[in-house]
Amino acid sequence: MQTPAKCDYERARSVDAAIASLVEHEGTARIIAGGHSLIPMMKLRLAQPELLIDINDLEELAYIERQGDEIRIGAMTRHVDLLKSDLLAEHFPLFADAEEVIADPVVRNRGTIGGSLCQADPGEDLSAVCSAIKCEVVIRGTEGERVISMDEFHVGPYVTAVGAAEMLTEVRVKVRPGAGSAHEKVERRAGDFAIAAASAGVWVEGGTVADVGVALAAAGPFTIDVHRVEELMKGQAPTEEIFEKAGEIAAEDCMPMADTRGPIDYKRHLVGVLTKRALRRATARALQQEA
């Protein structure tokens, strides 16, 4: 029988109360949202917090809304709501691409975007999604809020920039013209973690690529943001040749490990193909939006 080690539990009544409790317990407490990463980690003793602070009552953190030129997603927004959001489907369809293949519908009823990002599992899809479309995350602590990029957010495998007395409260993404996005994943069986996955965001203006982002999941010890694709594609026409080249770059820049999901050369090959497909589909969507 797998059971977590002994711990205390409390329910947060507000974000500030949760942060105050984190401060009080000096690094021995953990926020629990959906719990679908943390509880399995606790069963395996990979995480052993002395106190769990449950934020499931904080309805004020569950939203997907447009504010000015940004879409803002609250940290307690569950996978199922990301999948069904019309606002995200309109502007960033890669969320639905990814959510359809993240775990299964029952798990998606519990898991949250904040929890997924803070878990920072290198094989997890949403971190790649948020990196590719250049999201920013809002982190709140006793000193107030700071807003950082996904690059700054990702410190390493399972480690983020969120401090022991801070919590992630919101994900923000700019709505810019000519946007298209897509997420491509290959998995061994329905609902599994990826063998490899690629997310792409493309912004097309006047027939050329104004901006682009490619990020990979399950292709190294952390979510890999393939910055060299930006150098390659910015200012260029989005052609099949350039997608091919971008795939080659992604295959070179990824750092996959051999495991039960496959050997390194296979994963590199997969990353190349998935990057190309994601860019192709993202661009088609961008052009459709531009037209």
Added chain:
Amino acid sequence: MEVTITINGQEVTRDIEPRMLLVHFIRETPGLTGTHWGCDTSNCGACIVHLDDKAVKSCTVLAVMADGREVRTVEGLERDGNLDPIQEGFHEQHALHCGFCTPGMMMASRALLDENPDPTREEIREAISGGICRCTGYVNIVNAVRWAAEREAEIKQEA
């Protein structure tokens, strides 16, 4: 700590350790062993129950997280001695063999029909994809859910 969870309409109160999983609370406290405890890793779906009307895997929810909330288990499908159409469907379509996955399959299916009363076979397959049947009975499970959907449409028409 003391928690009170409403299970199938009955309030159940018990002093528990915060680390207790919801699946064990359900099985041990009111003794409702219809909810099966399977893989313990949120893969197999045998432990699926409804928590505030949403299907969840109760091996990956702490019982304290359900304090003050409503849980519906497979025992709560039957109402006033009448089987739920999902249960009838599993019976009529021979949708179980060993029966271990059945409570989870039925709760996932019930949640589907509550939201989408006329699902396609593909939608049913997606909805039950969080459950694993090792007797390889998926075809009959899909048949059972379709049967239940049609039965419920008939009941609605009769009413």
